[in-house]
Amino acid sequence: MSTSINGMKRTDYCGDLRKTDVGREVVVNGWCDRVRDNGGVLFLLVRDRAGVVQCTFDKSVNAELFQVAFGVRTEFVIAVRGKLVARDDAAVNTKMPTGEVEIMAEELRILSKAETTPFEISDEKEVGDQIRLKYRYLDLRRPSMQRNLMLRHRVTQIARNYFDEKGFLEIETPMLTKSTPEGARDYLVPSRVHAGKFYALPQSPQQYKQLLMLSGIDRYLQITRCFRDEDLRADRQPEFTQIDLEMSFVEQDDVIAVNEGFLQRVFKEALGVDIALPLPRMPYEEAMNRYGSDKPDVRFGFEICDVSDIAQKCSFKVFHDTVENGGTVRLINVDGYADQFPRKEIDKLAEFVKTYRAKGLAWMKLASDGSMTSSFAKFLTEEEIEAIKTRANAKAGDLLFVVADADRDTALISLGALRCELAKRLGLLRKDDYKLLWVTEFPQFEYSEEEDRLVAKHHPFTAPMEEDLELLDTNPRAVRAKAYDIILNGCELGGGSIRIHDAALQTRMFRALGFTEEKAQEQFGHLIAAFSYGAPPHGGLAYGLDRLCMLLAGHDSIRDVIAFPKVQNASDLMMSCPDVVEQKQLDELSIAIVHTEDEV
RNA sequence: GGCCCGGUAGCUCAGUCGGUUAGAGCGCUAGCCUGUCACGCUAGAGGUCGUGGGUUCGAGCCCCAUCCGGGUCGCCA
Numbered sequence: 001m002s003t004s005i006n007g008m009k010r011t012d013y014c015g016d017l018r019k020t021d022v023g024r025e026v027v028v029n030g031w032c033d034r035v036r037d038n039g040g041v042l043f044l045l046v047r048d049r050a051g052v053v054q055c056t057f058d059k060s061v062n063a064e065l066f067q068v069a070f071g072v073r074t075e076f077v078i079a080v081r082g083k084l085v086a087r088d089d090a091a092v093n094t095k096m097p098t099g100e101v102e103i104m105a106e107e108l109r110i111l112s113k114a115e116t117t118p119f120e121i122s123d124e125k126e127v128g129d130q131i132r133l134k135y136r137y138l139d140l141r142r143p144s145m146q147r148n149l150m151l152r153h154r155v156t157q158i159a160r161n162y163f164d165e166k167g168f169l170e171i172e173t174p175m176l177t178k179s180t181p182e183g184a185r186d187y188l189v190p191s192r193v194h195a196g197k198f199y200a201l202p203q204s205p206q207q208y209k210q211l212l213m214l215s216g217i218d219r220y221l222q223i224t225r226c227f228r229d230e231d232l233r234a235d236r237q238p239e240f241t242q243i244d245l246e247m248s249f250v251e252q253d254d255v256i257a258v259n260e261g262f263l264q265r266v267f268k269e270a271l272g273v274d275i276a277l278p279l280p281r282m283p284y285e286e287a288m289n290r291y292g293s294d295k296p297d298v299r300f301g302f303e304i305c306d307v308s309d310i311a312q313k314c315s316f317k318v319f320h321d322t323v324e325n326g327g328t329v330r331l332i333n334v335d336g337y338a339d340q341f342p343r344k345e346i347d348k349l350a351e352f353v354k355t356y357r358a359k360g361l362a363w364m365k366l367a368s369d370g371s372m373t374s375s376f377a378k379f380l381t382e383e384e385i386e387a388i389k390t391r392a393n394a395k396a397g398d399l400l401f402v403v404a405d406a407d408r409d410t411a412l413i414s415l416g417a418l419r420c421e422l423a424k425r426l427g428l429l430r431k432d433d434y435k436l437l438w439v440t441e442f443p444q445f446e447y448s449e450e451e452d453r454l455v456a457k458h459h460p461f462t463a464p465m466e467e468d469l470e471l472l473d474t475n476p477r478a479v480r481a482k483a484y485d486i487i488l489n490g491c492e493l494g495g496g497s498i499r500i501h502d503a504a505l506q507t508r509m510f511r512a513l514g515f516t517e518e519k520a521q522e523q524f525g526h527l528i529a530a531f532s533y534g535a536p537p538h539g540g541l542a543y544g545l546d547r548l549c550m551l552l553a554g555h556d557s558i559r560d561v562i563a564f565p566k567v568q569n570a571s572d573l574m575m576s577c578p579d580v581v582e583q584k585q586l587d588e589l590s591i592a593i594v595h596t597e598d599e600v
Numbered sequence: 601g602g603c604c605c606g607g608u609a610g611c612u613c614a615g616u617c618g619g620u621u622a623g624a625g626c627g628c629u630a631g632c633c634u635g636u637c638a639c640g641c642u643a644g645a646g647g648u649c650g651u652g653g654g655u656u657c658g659a660g661c662c663c664c665a666u667c668c669g670g671g672u673c674g675c676c677a
Contacts, residue, residue: 054637116628117627125626125627
């Protein structure tokens with residue numbers, strides 16, 4: 001029997017067939033999704049990327065054909081030719097898009113047989129990540145995974161079309177590039193021709209895209225892979241895709257405007273969701289103070305409020321001393337949910353905030369029956385308690401969580417994490433509620449404990465805000481940058497900045513970052529030189545395409561929108577990589593493997 | 601590097617206080633069934649309980665080590 005497709009090429013995708021196609025002779029190609037054998041009549045459900053359609057085989061009509069169909073098993077690859085007919089009203093399956101029709105089979109060809117798959121190809125069954133990723137090619141047969149890949153395709157197409165309309169040129173930049181010490185760990189590629197030297201895979205095309213601006217490209221776009229050798233998370237993979245763009249002769253508002261247009265179109269064309277413009281903007285400082293995060297989830301309340309002044313005056317040592325010593329006392333009001341948190345749950349939440357380095361979690365529960373219990377109220381006067389309740393706008397049924405800490409950010413971040421955790425536990429996070437906002441005015445620098453110096457929070461080419469320029473040499477930690485992140489539901493979708501285009505300012509910046517003249521020349525000499533030949537004001541932004549698709553698809557991990565992702569230890573379970581290589585390859589690269597003792 | 605959760609049939613899981621022959625659903629195989637659609641009915645096959653060591657008369661269960669997967673803190677300009 002022939003297993004070629006000759007004469008049995010598809011006329012339609014299975015999932016596309018509708019009542020309007022009734023009467024046509026059709027051929028479908030696909031995988032057997034399910035066999036329903038009723039004795040004298042047998043149904044094969046055929047699945048392709050568009051969906052599933054039912055093919056019907058009647059023993060009394062064609063016994064020979066029926067016998068072939070009888071031998072078909074799940075996941076066999078088949079071609080079916082037959083007449084598309086309408087189903088009787090009683091036989092309509094309202095759960096299937098193709099449920100009003102079926103193919104009365106006249107010919108069936110088995111193109112490929114299949115072993116029983118290690119798991120069922122179905123969205124109904126939960127399967128563990130380990131097994132899914134080992135057999136990713138089977139996992140991707142599932143309709144939900146196919147939908148995700150199609151959505152991702154849609155989003156990249158929208159990006160290309162939109163930015164093309166806006167005059168952006170798509171330009172490829174190298175994958176083999178130079179290691180830069182700032183930022184994440186690099187993936188290194190050894191050079192054969194230059195023994196002992198290494199390329200680095202790009203963490204982002206940052207320098208190249210800026211150089212393209214100096215070249216007069218004016219508007220650049222690239223949808224490109226980036227690499228960072230850091231530990232994985234649900235929203236972090238070692239290789240990920242950016243929608244990367246850069247514009248010349250612009251200020252922050254110009255970059256934001258063009259990107260708001262893009263976001264509006266993505267939501268409209270990919271999801272049918274209308275996004276109102278302009279998007280809200282929030283300075284970094286405000287985001288931290290209200291939400292304890294530089295990527296606030298504003299789908300729900302529980303905002304942080306400052307009670308340091310009240311705490312300072314009270315006699316409760318923990319509160320009082322913390323503030324006296326320059327610390328802070330903040331709280332959130334989980335308004336209306338007090339009764340849902342028994343003492344045991346509260347203790348668990350205290351453990352939760354400790355993972356964010358908070359030393360403890362004080363609480364005050366105002367049950368809806370009017371009773372009040374608290375871990376700290378006994379140390380406070382009536383007036384002090386009232387002052388806190390007033391500040392927190394607390395009433396019966398509310399629950400206050402308080403964190404006191406010497407470090408302002410520790411208090412804010414732990415409460416910020418807590419409010420998100422509470423919202424999650426309370427089921428307040430609706431995935432189809434899309435709250436976008438810009439976070440702006442980021443600090444230019446942050447302190448690195450590891451290196452005991454200031455490092456660039458964004459990157460060393462980010463322009464400082466003009467009004468803070470004078471602080472660059474006197475009080476650098478107060479300098480704000482022309483940097484902006486686009487946030488969706490507590491997730492950083494992308495970020496960018498206006499860049500420094502003035503050579504003298506760039507030199508000042510390197511100095512503030514603790515670079516010596518020689519070190520700056522050694523690492524960024526090519527950029528410094530380039531900027532000396534005429535640089536336009538420019539700025540840009542890069543989106544995490546994986547995260548964008550993840551949120552649009554309503555998933556919790558970017559693995560679900562990446563065809564072949566890596567697991568937590570950065571290996572590929574399907575390909576079994578990374579892997580050892582032959583000695584000959586190592587020799588050519590002048591690489592010797594040194595095994596440590598505990599590896600024996 | 602730290603912390604938390606998990607690993608039992610092909611898949612998803614249950615497994616009581618450490619005690620007889622380790623179970624269920626789905627899937628799979630065979631048979632029956634002419635309109636099913638999560639088809640149904642009958643029968644059957646299928647297990648190094650992640651791995652190694654230890655405690656015990658006896659370990660899926662307790663202890664130690666280790667591997668694998670997930671989440672997370674650090675890290676991620």
